Amino acid sequence: MQGRIGYIGWRLFQIVPTTFTIVLLAFVLMKLAPGDVIDVVAGESGGATPEYMAEMRELYGLNIPIWQQFVHYIVSLVHFDLGYSFRENMPVADLILSRLPATISLSLTAIIFALVVGVMLGIIAARYRGSFLDGMISVFSTIGFATPLFWIGLLLIVLFSINLRWFPVSGITTVGADYANDLSYLLDVTRHLILPAFSLSLFFLSMYVRITRSSMLEVYGQDFVRTARAKGLSEWRVIFGHILRNAALPIITITGLEIGGLLSGSVVVETVFGWPGIGRLAYDAVFSRDLNLLLGIFLFSSFLVVLMNLVVDLLYVALDPRIGGRRS
Template sequence: MPALAKYMLRRLAQLLPVALIIVLCSYMLLRMAPGDMVDVMAGESGSATPEYMAQLREQFDLNAPGYVLFGRYLNNLAHLDLGYSFRNNMQVAELIAQRVPATLTLMLVAVVIAAVLGISLGAVSARYRGRWLDEVISTLSTIGFATPVFWVGLLLIVVFSINLRWLPSAGMQTIGGVDGFWPSLLDRLRYMALPALSLSFFYLSIYVRMTRSAMLEVYGLDYVRTARAKGISELCIAVRHVLRNALLPLVTITGLQLGSLMGGSIVVETVFSWPGLGRLAFDAVFQRDINLLLGIFLCSSFLVILMNLLVDLLYAMLDPRIEIRS
């Protein structure tokens, strides 16, 4: 078996204990929170007798000890069953599967925007270090790094939705849909523009700062001075020699961002009413839907682990000096 295949199998085998620890910690933290699903339902109804609430807890099997419920949950996981969401009257796996495409699309578009613009601006900033263009880009990246994501989203809504009326402020597509492939695609892009820009704004600033720092470090190496002595153009040096060798830390940042974007997507999806996993997790917290929250946490954790594996593989592709050993 090739070394790459052995390495991937070994890393995938490590998912089981990590996932078990994540599920245990998530379950304990959720169980420590006061109240349960029955309390939320009683509050929504306006009034409920203690007898009725006890009946609901018996119906939803909430009276058993915590370790018993956790054992049942692990047994369900062993059978690839994430449980049942009584609040949504659906299987958790089915509910998550309905929301995953919307969240993944939003996250990937946000990462592409942040990576392309961030790396480009960072490369320009490093190329013109100390000049006015460098100062402007550095100042804007600092502002973006310090600005809350939800505030950016609200600001974009005020400017582009309320004042200019160019883009919609909520939802994923026009109610009822649009006929035709291209009109439907353009309609979805219009609805995605503001959420994707809001989610990418913070991470774009990170890319700018990381690219500038990494490229300035590479600019000081001997082989760059040798390339200049040979008469190679500055553009070729920047793209082929400097930027390529500065991509390794950026690959790490990209992998970490794909895992951490879930936290940012909760805020953005709530602000823009985007029907994804983030909005689903936000609603599940207030509904005390533990099975649904555990399912979302588990999927997010697997996403982080898989992104770390992908980053390791990209390292070996970008830098021939890095070897993957089984």
């Protein structure tokens, strides 16, 4: 018991130096990039005098050394302040929170669909290993794994939005729609959600198929599986009651990493489908050189990855108590 508590405490302690290192590297890399938001504003306005640009940099604290800017940023983070978006003219935290519901709805829909369908296909492929069905599932997963997200999104738009007109092309709601009630609003959002969620889920679905199939095949030949069959249990009961449970650790690992890393994929999908989430916000921040906003989004997504890794470690301890006895 003490070993498990010590392991959990050690993993919690590692969040602090990990987060600090991420903030330091992200801050330095973004500050080393040429140009800033003042250059963008000056370019859009048709030009500005050097005196005006120097005054604006002094106003926003961009004229002091990088190490002083970093110290000020760390002090702000201690007070839960992610800074101010000069481009959007509002706090970065408020911007992220305003776009978070759209990204959560897209990401959760994609990960749930990928998890359920991918695991089921992986189970079927392992159950009928070497069959035609196994081959078809393997081909499908290979195609989904190798196809770029943006190409899938564009293909779905051309087929289902432009040709068949089954789903909207972009956005989260119909522009100018007058909703009679909350249900009609929810249905409209759902129609807009289907194509981007499927595009985002296809890559992860393919990973689930591969991981589930390989994990289950490793467990199939173990002694406890033969014992379960010898007791007269049906094959599907053996699969769900014994094999899948023992093959769950890799699936949990992938799920944790995917949830933490969904933002990278959502940048592409949200841009293609015009989905107003954090990924689209990051895309706009890059082109507007809004480094405060971009750094805040990067910090948020990085912290999400660190947090999900911690959750996965805790689940490992719950599923396999032996893990708590050693530190990695």
